[in-house]
Amino acid sequence: MAFLTALGALVALLAAAYTHLFIYKQWTLPCRNVKGPEPVSLLFGNLLHLVRHHDLAQQMADWAKIYGHTYRYRVLLGKPRICTIDPAAINYILSHTEIFVKPSAGRKYLASFLGNGLLVAEGADHKRQRRVLNQCFNQQAIKDLLPIFYDKAEELSEKLLGLVEEDPQNEAAPTPTKPEGIQIGGRKIDVMKYIAMCTIDIIGLAGFGYELDSLSGTKNEMAEAFKKMFSSFGPLAIVQALIPGASLIPTKNMKDRRASLATTERVGRRLLAERKAAVHADHVESVNKIDVVGKDLLSVCVRANMAADLKPENRLSDKEVLDQISTFMFAGNETTSTALTWTLSLLSRHPEIQDQLREECLAVSTPRPSFEEISAMPILAGVVHEGLRLYPPVPVLIQEAQQDTIIPLDTPIEGRNGQMMDHIKVSKGTAFTTAYSNVHCAERTWGTDAASFRPSRHFQAKAESEGKGSEASAGGVWGNILTFSGGVRGCIGYRMATG
Ligand code: HEM
Numbered sequence: 001m002a003f004l005t006a007l008g009a010l011v012a013l014l015a016a017a018y019t020h021l022f023i024y025k026q027w028t029l030p031c032r033n034v035k036g037p038e039p040v041s042l043l044f045g046n047l048l049h050l051v052r053h054h055d056l057a058q059q060m061a062d063w064a065k066i067y068g069h070t071y072r073y074r075v076l077l078g079k080p081r082i083c084t085i086d087p088a089a090i091n092y093i094l095s096h097t098e099i100f101v102k103p104s105a106g107r108k109y110l111a112s113f114l115g116n117g118l119l120v121a122e123g124a125d126h127k128r129q130r131r132v133l134n135q136c137f138n139q140q141a142i143k144d145l146l147p148i149f150y151d152k153a154e155e156l157s158e159k160l161l162g163l164v165e166e167d168p169q170n171e172a173a174p175t176p177t178k179p180e181g182i183q184i185g186g187r188k189i190d191v192m193k194y195i196a197m198c199t200i201d202i203i204g205l206a207g208f209g210y211e212l213d214s215l216s217g218t219k220n221e222m223a224e225a226f227k228k229m230f231s232s233f234g235p236l237a238i239v240q241a242l243i244p245g246a247s248l249i250p251t252k253n254m255k256d257r258r259a260s261l262a263t264t265e266r267v268g269r270r271l272l273a274e275r276k277a278a279v280h281a282d283h284v285e286s287v288n289k290i291d292v293v294g295k296d297l298l299s300v301c302v303r304a305n306m307a308a309d310l311k312p313e314n315r316l317s318d319k320e321v322l323d324q325i326s327t328f329m330f331a332g333n334e335t336t337s338t339a340l341t342w343t344l345s346l347l348s349r350h351p352e353i354q355d356q357l358r359e360e361c362l363a364v365s366t367p368r369p370s371f372e373e374i375s376a377m378p379i380l381a382g383v384v385h386e387g388l389r390l391y392p393p394v395p396v397l398i399q400e401a402q403q404d405t406i407i408p409l410d411t412p413i414e415g416r417n418g419q420m421m422d423h424i425k426v427s428k429g430t431a432f433t434t435a436y437s438n439v440h441c442a443e444r445t446w447g448t449d450a451a452s453f454r455p456s457r458h459f460q461a462k463a464e465s466e467g468k469g470s471e472a473s474a475g476g477v478w479g480n481i482l483t484f485s486g487g488v489r490g491c492i493g494y495r496m497a498t499g
Contacts (some may be wrong), residue, residue: 029080030404030425033415036072037063045074057395057437064438068413070424075431081398082426083433085442088410089424090434091475093399094487098123100399103431110330113229113261116320117327118492126489128314133324133492135304136297142495143371144295145206150368152205155215156198163189191344196337200226200329203336206496207328208271209296225263226329228256268322275302297328332493335393339483339497343387346453353455357383374499382455384498385479390453392483395437401430436482 026032039045053059060083063071070084084090093100101107101122111120118129135141163172164187177188197214200223204212212223278294279302301324305316347354360379374380404427412422426432441450446457458479476482477490478498484491491497 026078026080030427031072031080031082031430033417033419033421034070034072034082034413034424035067035416036074037067039074039078042078044076045078047075057435060396060433060435061438061441064435069411070409070413079429079431081431081433082424083435084407085435085439086410087439088408089432090439090482091486092407093432093434094475094485094489096405097126097488099402099405100432101402103398103400106398113257114326114330115323117323119327119331120323121320125320129316129320129324130488130492131314132304132310132316133301136300137492137495139371139495141295141297141300142499145496146368146371148202148205152198152202152215155201156194159194159197159215160189160191163187163194192337192341195340195344196334199333199337199340203329203332206296207332208268208298208325209275209294210267210271221263222267225260225267226326229260229264229326230330230334264326265322268325269318271298271325272302272318272321275299276306279303279306298325328493331491332496336497338393339388339391342391342393343383346387346390347383350453353379353383353453371499378459379455382458385458385481386453386455388479388483388498389440389481390437390451392436392440392481394483394485396433396435397485399432399434401426401428401432403428434482436485439482 037046037049040049041047050056050059063073063083064085069086070082070089072080072082075081084093102110102120107120107122114120116125118126118133121129164185166172166187173188173190175188181188194215200214201212204210204214204222210222211220212226213220214223275298278299298321301316301321304310305321347357357379360377364373364377366373404425406423406425408423409421412420413424415421440446443450475486476484477486478484478494484494484497
């Protein structure tokens with residue numbers, strides 16, 4: 001009898017939950033008129049479809065073709081999510097950071113290893129941090145880092161040439177070369193792996209004046225710690241970050257992460273103490289031996305944070321400065337190496353552009369051109385721009401509304417009831433997926449060859465109209481594209497990544 005009563009109560013509870021989540025909530029949604037794919041699972045909505053698709057951006061582009069520039073799909077427990085490639089909607093989202101923030105679950109997860117660094121901080125904390133950190137990323141600060149970029153580029157080049165000459169039995173790629181791919185004087189190399197080593201080293205030196213020795217292969221405790229910290233992703237790690245108390249479960253991941261956090265904090269504190277002492281002593285030569293002494297982002301940050309004209313309430317705490325070290329490594333490393341790898345892949349598929357670029361590079365008289373000389377290389381600029389347009393390393397971003405709001409649309413959409421809508425109403429808690437990679441392939445802006453790699457489009461557009469595409473109105477921080485996002489939360493490191 002007791003069992004039947006319990007079963008009855010459970011069924012009633014499930015029925016009530018179902019009615020609330022899937023009937024009442026869906027019916028009262030302000031955005032219910034927005035079309036979209038039917039959910040394939042009650043529990044997971046359309047998520048499984050997205051996760052299983054080999055190309056998430058392509059799936060989103062396919063839905064946009066069917067349902068319009070702005071459409072609705074569902075995630076866990078029927079929760080609505082809106083995907084948009086509409087420039088006016090994206091501009092609204094990026095410029096209203098008081099309304100749109102990172103979803104709290106994602107933020108909590110990032111905070112579990114990045115602390116309250118710039119990527120995680122919100123509101124007044126973010127504003128205060130950004131004001132100080134902007135000084136680390138201005139043009140002069142990045143120019144000062146150029147020698148590090150060249151030193152490491154040369155080390156990478158030597159490493160790759162060394163691999164070509166090495167014994168072919170030592171595999172330099174995860175899979176052996178196919179017989180038809182064997183070339184005299186050539187070698188199959190996992191280029192992304194070595195580029196990633198190079199960007200790790202660059203962020204270490206440029207970010208906080210620390211040699212991480214990734215390219216040289218020397219064992220390094222800080223490099224190991226970052227590697228473990230950022231590779232401990234996975235469903236269990238996410239659950240442990242999100243469910244209070246779950247982090248106490250002593251999994252291997254959790255132990256590794258704790259040990260890694262302890263290492264980055266210990267080394268970080270030492271670096272911070274050295275920088276502060278150097279600023280106090282006003283003779284930065286004692287900081288370390290690299291020839292851009294005191295020019296790394298951490299030094300600039302410490303100096304800016306200790307400036308006499310900065311009010312005490314606007315200064316960053318030591319912990320906040322420390323949190324930027326992991327933040328720079330997390331935000332700046334894989335993004336840059338992914339972008340470079342895709343750009344090289346594009347060049348390998350377009351040998352004619354490779355030839356033009358090589359010719360442009362060989363015409364420069366010095367192996368270490370200045371910032372100004374690099375800026376005067378149109379083919380290089382076009383190649384970088386196209387790589388970042390076609391393969392944005394962060395292809396989608398998710399932002400959640402903190403309050404009810406109305407989103408304007410550049411391209412009206414047809415609602416489920418057949419009426420055209422030039423805006424959509426959303427309630428607090430509705431999340432938006434802005435599919436940057438799809439915005440970048442809009443034929444309306446980029447022409448019928450939007451999906452093609454054509455570097456000349458950038459210098460032609462510049463000459464003709466300084467690029468007045470729709471993306472300009474979407475508010476990207478760099479080059480009329482959204483690769484570095486936009487608004488006050490746009491990528492602070494875009495100058496470092498693009499020059
Ligand atoms: C090709 C390379 C890069 C790409 C594609 C890229 C892209 C982005 C994007 C899309 C965002 C917005 C993220 C969000 O709103 O959640 C962002 C933010 C950020 N990026 Fe980058 N990034 C790159 C390189 C770098 C570098 C080199 C650094 C620094 C060393 C850096 C540091 C940051 C930081 C600190 C933020 C947070 C900014 C804020 O919230 O105020 N990024 N980046």
